Amino acid sequence: MARQRLNSGDTPSEDLPKPKLTKTTLRKAAKLLAYLRPYRTKFIVGMVFLFLSSLTALTFPALLGAMIDAAQGKVKYDWLAVEIHTIGAISFLILFVQSVVSFFRIRLFVEVAEKSLADIRRDSYYNLITFPLDFFANRRVGELNSRLSADLAQIQDTMTTTVAEMIRQIILLIGGVCWLFIVSAKLTLLNLSILPILVVVAVIFGRYIRKLSRKAQDKLAESNTVVQETLQGISNVKAFVNEAYEASRYSRTLDAVVKIAVKGATYRGIFASFIIFCLFGAVVAVIWYGSSLVAAGSISVGDLTTYILYSIFVAGSMGSFPELYANIQKAIGASERVIEILDEQQEDVGLLEEEKAIKNPIKGTIAFENVTFSYPSRREITVLKNVSFKAQAGEKIAIVGPSGTGKSTIAALVLQFYKPDSGRILFDGREADNYPLTDIRSQVAIVPQDVLLFGGTIRENIAYGRLSADADEIITAAERANAHDFIMDFPEGYDTVVGERGVKLSGGQRQRIAIARALLKDPAILILDEATSSLDSESERQVQQALEELMKNRTSIIIAHRLSTIREANQIVVVECGQVVASGTHEELMEKGDGLYHHLYRLQLDTAR
Numbered sequence: 001m002a003r004q005r006l007n008s009g010d011t012p013s014e015d016l017p018k019p020k021l022t023k024t025t026l027r028k029a030a031k032l033l034a035y036l037r038p039y040r041t042k043f044i045v046g047m048v049f050l051f052l053s054s055l056t057a058l059t060f061p062a063l064l065g066a067m068i069d070a071a072q073g074k075v076k077y078d079w080l081a082v083e084i085h086t087i088g089a090i091s092f093l094i095l096f097v098q099s100v101v102s103f104f105r106i107r108l109f110v111e112v113a114e115k116s117l118a119d120i121r122r123d124s125y126y127n128l129i130t131f132p133l134d135f136f137a138n139r140r141v142g143e144l145n146s147r148l149s150a151d152l153a154q155i156q157d158t159m160t161t162t163v164a165e166m167i168r169q170i171i172l173l174i175g176g177v178c179w180l181f182i183v184s185a186k187l188t189l190l191n192l193s194i195l196p197i198l199v200v201v202a203v204i205f206g207r208y209i210r211k212l213s214r215k216a217q218d219k220l221a222e223s224n225t226v227v228q229e230t231l232q233g234i235s236n237v238k239a240f241v242n243e244a245y246e247a248s249r250y251s252r253t254l255d256a257v258v259k260i261a262v263k264g265a266t267y268r269g270i271f272a273s274f275i276i277f278c279l280f281g282a283v284v285a286v287i288w289y290g291s292s293l294v295a296a297g298s299i300s301v302g303d304l305t306t307y308i309l310y311s312i313f314v315a316g317s318m319g320s321f322p323e324l325y326a327n328i329q330k331a332i333g334a335s336e337r338v339i340e341i342l343d344e345q346q347e348d349v350g351l352l353e354e355e356k357a358i359k360n361p362i363k364g365t366i367a368f369e370n371v372t373f374s375y376p377s378r379r380e381i382t383v384l385k386n387v388s389f390k391a392q393a394g395e396k397i398a399i400v401g402p403s404g405t406g407k408s409t410i411a412a413l414v415l416q417f418y419k420p421d422s423g424r425i426l427f428d429g430r431e432a433d434n435y436p437l438t439d440i441r442s443q444v445a446i447v448p449q450d451v452l453l454f455g456g457t458i459r460e461n462i463a464y465g466r467l468s469a470d471a472d473e474i475i476t477a478a479e480r481a482n483a484h485d486f487i488m489d490f491p492e493g494y495d496t497v498v499g500e501r502g503v504k505l506s507g508g509q510r511q512r513i514a515i516a517r518a519l520l521k522d523p524a525i526l527i528l529d530e531a532t533s534s535l536d537s538e539s540e541r542q543v544q545q546a547l548e549e550l551m552k553n554r555t556s557i558i559i560a561h562r563l564s565t566i567r568e569a570n571q572i573v574v575v576e577c578g579q580v581v582a583s584g585t586h587e588e589l590m591e592k593g594d595g596l597y598h599h600l601y602r603l604q605l606d607t608a609r
């Protein structure tokens with residue numbers, strides 16, 4: 001029985017896997033129940049209401065039967081008046097109580113489920129953003145996001161509706177069967193005797209039909225592949241004049257689809273007519289046998305009515321179980337996957353603003369000592385081999401080398417996105433591990449190659465560098481970053497919305513926003529990952545000026561692509577295939593004559609000409 005969903009979630013995807021319910025899967029899913037704890041009082045009250053509403057529902061067949069008996073002057077229950085109107089009024093009163101109770105049941109359950117779900121969502125999100133970068137390297141972000149939302153929607157659906165519905169149906173089933181026995185044991189036994197046959201047939205047929213429809217789907221997918229292949233390689237098909245061959249190949253797969261589908265339809269038809277026969281057969285048999293019992297005076301007309309109504313309850317709840325059970329199975333599979341995310345190892349970063357306060361100020365000396373590193377997702381490739389260099393506080397150090405040699409990896413290691421496999425990274429002579437992660441990241445800023453602006457205002461984007469910055473500080477930072485003038489050229493100034501739904505900024509403008517952001521952060525160590533795409537000369541000049549301003553009074557690590565910008569660097573480290581092959585000032589490196597730096601420098605001069 002498909003019930004209306006009562007929650008805010010997206011439609012859970014139909015094809016979520018349904019794992020077998022075992023002790024382990026159940027135990028894992030039960031972990032999520034801990035999220036109900038803060039709302040347990042409401043949950044328990046909701047449960048009580050659920051019981052009340054189910055129990056009150058169970059009284060109706062009995063009352064209606066009593067009313068019909070009363071019409072014939074018969075007393076059904078000693079405690080109930082014979083008066084029809086009294087019974088009718090009582091029925092309405094109970095109906096009213098049931099409506100009120102149902103309202104509270106739904107209201108409370110949805111509230112509890114939505115609130116605990118929001119907690120699970122929040123925790124999953126908090127966990128996700130505090131996972132080490134490596135976690136994301138192995139997963140596609142879109143997939144992670146959609147999986148999480150489908151899984152959570154399924155859990156939400158189950159928590160708000162399915163569980164309550166299951167409990168309600170179980171009460172109706174047990175209560176209904178008990179009443180059936182009380183009303184007429186003979187009739188009940190007659191009814192129940194066909195149940196095993198029904199269940200066995202349903203299980204066997206159900207399995208077989210499901211298998212057939214899966215097969216039909218596979219075949220259909222096969223035929224789609226034919227279409228796709230042919231269309232992709234249409235020029236080949238034509239060149240070899242193989243249209244007829246492809247047409248018959250497609251036609252053959254289609255025939256197979258039709259054959260299986262028709263076979264499935266035959267079994268489904270047989271199954272449906274069998275069930276219809278059994279259902280109506282049961283109704284006919286009950287009324288037939290019941291009427292003869294009435295004629296013989298063993299039961300009253302009221303009893304027969306009561307009996308029929310309870311049978312409807314019982315049949316209804318039995319019919320609803322398969323879908324409810326499948327939903328619970330899916331939810332348990334979904335909770336397993338959510339638990340995986342909740343249990344995954346996080347980085348040691350606080351989620352409270354106060355935790356960002358710097359406890360160990362860094363002056364800016366940074367050193368790599370024999371750092372060797374491979375990405376956790378690609379252990380077989382050693383990206384950095386024995387890399388060593390040192391920059392004193394306030395110095396400018398440039399890292400140069402061909403593409404793919406590990407320059408950005410050095411930046412990632414400075415930011416502690418990954419840990420070296422061997423060797424040490426030192427800040428002010430102290431090993432990085434001795435600092436809290438937040439302390440290092442709060443004092444290192446990066447101006448990346450591709451500046452990502454968030455969909456918000458320019459003001460918010462600059463303030464991302466230091467959330468507590470006030471309006472004046474933001475403007476000062478923008479002025480120093482040569483960004484103020486172009487920002488003021490927009491009609492809405494700092495409140496201009498950027499990103500997908502706002503104005504699109506040019507590469508140079510985005511970089512200047514990133515520089516303003518870094519200026520606000522005021523880090524001890526700055527990493528500049530120079531953009532590879534060149535800007536026009538005016539834009540270039542503006543960005544360069546802004547960068548000079550940004551580099552003042554701090555250690556700067558410049559990952560340089562244009563060697564002309566780093567001639568003034570205190571030290572240039574030349575990296576090739578993950579190894580430091582030379583280092584020194586521009587003049588020192590040029591003096592060597594035949595080194596990689598010399599070669600790269602000449603190459604750039606030649607292209608510039």
Ligand SMILES: Nc1ncnc2c1ncn2[C@@H]1O[C@H](COP(=O)(O)OP(=O)(O)OP(=O)(O)O)[C@@H](O)[C@H]1O
Binds near residue numbers: 378402406409
């Ligand atoms: N997240 C990652 N997981 C696995 N391998 C990676 C990852 N990021 C980079 N690599 C690999 O590490 C090597 C060094 O990459 P890196 O980005 O550090 O080079 P680069 O010198 O900065 O290159 P470019 O100048 O083109 O930006 C490359 O072979 C790259 O394929």
